[in-house]
Structures are given as structure tokens and as C-alpha cells.
Amino acid sequence: MMPRSRKRAGIIRLPSVRIALVILAAIAILTAFGSVLAPQNPLTINASALFQGPSAHHLLGTDYLGRDVLSRLMAGTRLSVLTALEAVGIGLVLGAVPGVATVFLGRWFDFVANRITDALMTLPYIFFAVAVTAALGNNLEHAMIAVGILLAPFFFRVTRAATLEHARAQYVEAAELLGASKLHIIRGHVLRKVLPNIAVTTASMTAAALLAVSFLTFLGIGVQPPAPTWGGILSSDLDYLSQAPWAPFIPGALIAITVGALNALADAFRDRSSAGTLVTFDPVTRAVIHTDPRLESADGDRQSQSVA
């Protein structure tokens, strides 16, 4: 497993990745313990302290009902992040699993899967989510399942492309010649090479899901007040923009920072792992050659490689 850990270690050295990891760690802690860590009760209404700016007591001020903004954001993290993760999880399972399988299950399966993917990708997620909640009830869970279904095609495409590239490798043919079953090939050769792609996609899709959650809760879908969510907070802040013009920036910034951290991580990981294969063309045999730069050994010259 040496090559993989070397790569991971390399990424952590990047400052962008370090910052992103710190941010995401903080978000993770908030997700788990947000309500406990919050300095105040996010639901306590205090009519005498409306629209207050940042103070010692209320670090980020209060909202239109006198509730502590910081506490609301911290408590709201849980709902927003968890539902986003739920959507990503659904997308991952519904997308990545068929994405790998389709390469091995024959042309018909691939055709059908591709057409379903095409269809799903044409649906705008907001309308789809609204339609689902209209049909099944105004529930954030349902809405995020809808989002998850619409994330699946992206996972499918990326995983399929990555799997195709590795499934045609000669070492896979060699394994076939040894009598390997498709499952053995996937487990032994393909999966570990496709995981980086899946990881990258997961990071970007989490960012997308988070934005989707924020937007949906902003629209009021699925949220039962007074439960705090990032998007919900943003929405109500915009309602009272004249009284507290600074207010929307806070949840907005939170969303942006989190999404940014996820994308930075995804980019760093993508840059590292999709150094992948180098595609060249050999004019003599007229073959497209995939060379793995990891295999550049010291002797270089292809024509003369001494036997040790």
C-alpha cells in the first residue's frame, strides 16, 4: 500500500488542504456536538434583545426574535450537514455502484444505465425536490432523497469513466486469463484505482448537496420552524435586511467557507490522483499506450534494460 500513503502524505503538505481540513474538522465537530457546544439555547426567544450586533454575550448578535445567532448556526449545522451527507450517500450508492458494475455487465445494461443517467441529468433539482415534497409531504428528508437521486448520475459518469480506463488494462486481461471472475477483478484491480475518483467526486458533490440543502431550506421546503438550518437562517435574515443588513453575511459566509473547503480538498485530491495514466500513441504498432508515470524506473531507456 505504499504508493497510496505516499500520495496522501503529499497532499497534506499543501496549505490549501490543511486549511480545508481544519475547517471541515470544525464543521464535523459542530455537526456532532453543535447543540451541546452552543453557548445559548438556540430556541430561546428574547423580545427585548432583537437585532443586536455582536457583543460579549451574543458573539454574533441576535436575530429577529432575539435568539443568539451563533448558537443557532452551531445547532443548525447538524441538520444541514447531515441531510447533505445523506443526499451524497444516496447519490454515491445509486451512482458509483452501477458506475463500476456497468463496465462489466455488458452492453445492454450500459445502454440502459446511460439513458437513465441522461434523463436524470436533465431534471433541475429544485423543481424535482419541490415535486417530491409536494407528493410525499413537506419533509426535508424526502427533499434530500430527491437531491441524492439527482446526484447519482454524476457519480455514475465519473465512476464509469474511471472504471473503463482501468478495466481495459492489460493486467486485467492477464487476470482474466488466470480465470478471475469479474468480482475478483473489481476487488483486486479496479476498485482501489477508482476510489480516488470517487473520493474527489464525493467531496464536490457534498459541496453541491450542501448548497442544495441551503437553498431548499431557504425556500422553506421541509423545514419545521423553529428548528435552525443554515439556509433557513439565511432566508429569515433576508426578510429583515433593513433592520440588520449585516446579518445574511454570516450564514452565507459559513456556507461559502464550507463549500470552498470541500472543493479545495476535491481539487487537491484530483490533481494528485489523476496524474494517473499518460496516454501516448505508438506509431509503429499504431496502438494507444497508457503509461503509468509511477513506473518510471531508473533505467529509462526502453530499449536497453539490463537483467539484474
Added chain:
Amino acid sequence: MTVVPKEGSAISAAGVPATRPTPADAPPLLAVESVDVVLGRGWRARKVLSHVDLRIWPGEIVGLVGETGSGKTTLARTVVGLVDPRRGRVVFDGQPISTLRRGARRAARRRGHVQLVFQDPLRSLDPDLTVADIVGEGLKIRGERDREELRRRVLDALEKVGLDATVLARTPGQISGGQRQRVSIARALAVEPRLLICDEPVSALDASSRNYVLRLLDELRDSLGLPIVIISHDLSSLAGIADRIVVLYGGRIVEDGPVGQVFAAPRHPYTALLMASAPSVRHDQRLSLHQLRRTGADPVPPDGPGACVFAARCPFTADACAQQPPLAAVEGRWSVACHRREEWTALAQDRNR
């Protein structure tokens, strides 16, 4: 055991006794029967192999020679089932294997009868796996779970190719090109095949390493009785160890015979051209390139789909060459596909050197 020189070849310089030849009427281990292979679909389809008939007997080393595009790699891939023939079939030890489907094919492969050593070990070895994993993969697929037994058999296979336990934990990127090639061979050997096909096993190696690997294959044949098909474009290295030579041109076999006899007096003009093209350190008395190449003065070769594949390059064409000649026996196990096999040598000798 009496020392019997191999049919048609001289005893090697050091007087090493060669393996006893298989009786002429014994059934072949591998039979490629009239195989046609078409690659690509629709308008891009092209016939890569036509009417290929090939038999391999136990204990022999067969050199399969052809230039780029001759179909030699495709033939290897067809034999092992990575490509399905459009017509004809491949029979191993009496059992047709080209018609097997999926589960049966996998089961047959797990029995490990025919193994292929790919041309480029950089591509045919998984860069993320260690040598131990790579060589042991075939055994694991067969269900071998005992770690001690696995290790023992992996080391055994490595030893056969001259490698030891020091490479076990290394990945392909951490060993040299020659070692990679040997690991590739070890992987095939670990499942105890009954026929080994090596696709250009030494093209990317320098002369000394090349000889090392060829010697290795020779010893494997001697010690295990393992028949080996070596695909190469380099005639001279085959001459050192092959018993039989099969020449492929344009998807057809044009000559197939014992190495000593073929090299002494090739019966197909293309074989002679191959030999005349090979650079030599000591020159032999043989036909020169000029005598074997078409010039403007030669008769226009017959064209058309049914014509001999080599006609366009052949200086000795006649009207008969408008029909593709069949691969016909000339003596014993020597066959040639040429209408003018009796005459062309004399014609060549008459030409200017």
C-alpha cells in the same frame, strides 16, 4: 536415455543433448483449426487472420515470426481466448476451447492450461500490487488459501526464473525491466501451464538480457517439457532456441517448418527476405536483399481480394498467384504457402546481387 538430435537441427555447439522429438503421429497439444479473426465492427472491421492452421506438440519451442500488422499478437490472443475467431476453432488437448462461454471458459482457465506472457510488462503487471501478489494471483483465484503454501509456490515460480525472495515485497515500478519480464513469466508459470505463449518477451531488452531470458525459456522447456511459442520479429534470437519456425504475413501462415531446414533453405520468398534483412556479424552465403525485392522490371503482381497476400511485394509472381496458395506440406512437418516454391530460388539466384 539415448541422445537423439532434434529433427532438422544441429546439436548445439557445446554438445548439449536436445530433447527427444515427439513421434510424428502423436496428437498435437494445441490445434488452431482454420481460424479467421476479424477485429473491429461495422465499416471498420478488418480481417486480421485468415485460414490459420497451426499445431503445437509437447516439448517444442516454436518461433512465430511476423512484422507489425502480420497478426501474430492477435493469433496469441485468439489461442488464449481474449479474442474469438470468426471462423474455425482452437482445440487444446482434444477439447475445443474457443467455443466455451463464460463460466466454462473461466473454469478452463483456472485449470491453467495455456498461459500468455504479454509483450509489455509495464502494462501487464498491476503497478499497485507487489510481486508476491502478482505471481500468486493465479493460485488465489484457484482457491489456494493457505498462506504458507502460497508463499512456497510463489517462491518456486520465482526461482524458476532466477529471482528470489528479495523481490517479493516490491512493486513493478521498483524493479528493473528485465526483472519485470521475468516476474511476468513467473506469474504464468505459477499456475503450471501446459503451454506457454510469450509475446515478444525480449524485444525491449538489451542483447545480454535477451539471451538470458531466452536461455531461461529453453531451460524451462527442457526441465518441464513445456512447449513454448515465442512471438518475435527478431529472427536471429529465435534461431538460438527454436525448434520450429512459423512465419506469418498479412494474417496468413506462409511457412512452417523445422528451424534448421527453413534457415538453411527457406521455401517462401518472404522468409528469405526476413533472413536477408537481419543484420549479421558474420555474413552467410545466402540470397541478398536485391535478389529478393521487387523492382520496377518485375511483372505486375496480380491484384484482387483472392490473390496471395505476399504478391504485392514478391518479385516472382506468376498468373497462378492471383489465387491465394494454400499451406501445403513439402516434406515431413514442413509446409509452405507458395505456388512457385520449387522455382523461385533459382530465379532469385539468377538476379543481380
Added chain:
Amino acid sequence: MVIDNRSPLPDIVRAAGRGADVRPAPRPAAGEVLRIDDLHVTVHDGGATAVRGISLRVRAGEIVGLVGESGSGKTLTCRAALGVLPPGCAIEQGTVSFAGHDVTALSQRDWERVHGSHIGAVFQDPASYLNPTITVGHQLTEVLRVKQRLSRRAAHRRATELLRAVGLREPEHVFHQIPAELSGGMLQRVMIAIAVSCDPQLLVADEPTTALDVTIQAEVIELLRQLRDQRGMAVLFVSHDLALITELCDRVVVFYAGEVVESGPAGEITKRPRHPYTQALLRVASVGDFGRRELEVIAGQPPPVGADIAGCRFAGRCPVAGPACHAGSIPSVTVGDEHHVRCVRAEDARSVDELVAR
């Protein structure tokens, strides 16, 4: 009629000399096209010396072959002679003279005027040296128009002539094809056409046939010989294939671990090799003698590039190495007509005939 609009070589070098510190070139012998004296090339930004003390000469009309394993320094020497050393490599010591003029310190811009007009080059992989999107004819005419300042029509005519001269059977048709439509052998012929288009005095060929089928290789080799005969061009031919080198070349230079261990006429080297490494190479090489024979190997590995070794660099693998071989730097001795060997045991060497007949 050959239109020659090239800048004469002395102008280029004189122009370069105006600013640079021009070392006095050693006096060239008659008809010497290329002369390398005591060349030392470092790699990895001076970290290691890959080429040590190489000297060789190429005369007009001569084909000189450089043979050796990967890492032996033959390609670096070749590139130093062309002024195209890869980044990180530099000539640390020694001189390279072309037609009597020192080009060791020539600037990039001046080299560009020499390339093509006076020195042509052909490399192993023609497809990577040609623009895949432009027809080969266009690439050929481009060279002619830039270097010889021909008009478009004249360049087209000359290009077609050249394509025919290199053995391409339908030059007009090939003219309009892009590299992807041509086979490896044809592409290599196109490269040769480009290389000789301006009638250079020297053609440098670095493994030009290694990637080609043996029948095509034979044709390309014949073509090179033909061009040499017709134009009196000198050829520097690099290969790892000893059999090929001895068949084609007039003189052979054997490289090992960055040094020249033996050099001399091809016939001499073949029949009376004096260096144990040359002898080993000959034993190992494809003899072309198709009788069944024992396949030889050379035990051991060449030293890593740039390694500092006291004494002979082959001593570790040499069957006849003695204490004198590890002592100090081994000088090159002359053992025959233009036949030089870098070995203290040269007198003990037996001829290859004796060795094979055992």
C-alpha cells in the same frame, strides 16, 4: 540544380566569436567533418559526469557507428555534437569542432543556423518529431523555404524530388498525407528527407531503426548508405545493435559507462576485437548464423551513470581483469591502423574466431 542559400559556416562561427570566448580549435585533418576531443558532459546540473574524455572523428563520406548499452553515453555525445543537450546537462570540458570550427560554445541561435543546413538529424521516434496536424510535404517545404529561401513552387518540386529520393513510391501522394496516415518506416524516410534536404555535411542518426521491422530497417539502412554514396555525406550512427553497426558502418566506436573503450574500422573490430567488453558484445550479439548455438550473457551490471570508479570501468565484469586494472585511469592505446583500445590487457586479447571455435 541545387540552390544553396545557406549561410556559409565560417560566417556563423565568426559571428558567434565576436562576443564569446572562442577556444582555438585543434587543427583539423583533411576532410574532417566532426571532431570531438576529450569531451566531458555532466548531467543533473553538474551532479554526475556521464561522458568522460570522449574523442572521436568523422570524416567526409564516412559512416561512424556509436554502439553501447543504455546509459553508456553514446546518445549524450551525439546530442553534444548537435548542440541539443537536454536541460541539466552541460559540456564541462573538451571541444566539439564541426568542419574545423569550434562549436562547443555556440549559442542557441547560431546553432539554429547550423541545424538543417550543415548538420541533419534523425531520431528514433519519427512521429514525435513531426507535427501531427500538418502534412509531411508541408513540413518538408517549410524547411526548404526557411533554410534555402526557395519559393513555394520550387520548394514543392524539391520536396517531391526528395521524397522520391528517399524511396517513397508515390511522392506526390505522400506529400499530402499527415503523419498518422503513414507507417513507421515511411515516417522515418520523411525524417531522413527533411534531414538531408539542405545537403548537410553531417547526418546524425540516433537509433533511427530501432522501432522498425527488420525488413524496413534493412531498407532504411540501404537508403542511408545510398545517400552517403551520392552526396559524400558523413554519418554518425548510434545504436545498441552491434550486428547492425558492424554491417553498416565504416568505423565503430564502442561505448561503455561513459567512455570509449574501443574504436576502429568495422572489419577490424569484428575480427580482432581487443577490448574484453567488445569481445563480450560480439559473443552475445545476434550472429545471424542460424545454426543452433549457446546464447551468451554478460554477467553483472554496468556502473550507475556518473559513478566515480578508480581504474577501468569494466573491471568489475571483466573476465581477465587484473590488479593493474584498478590502479589508475586507463589510457587509450593504439593497437592497429586507427584501432584504439582502452585496456591494459589488450595484448592478451584473443581474436573472436578463436573464442567462437572453442
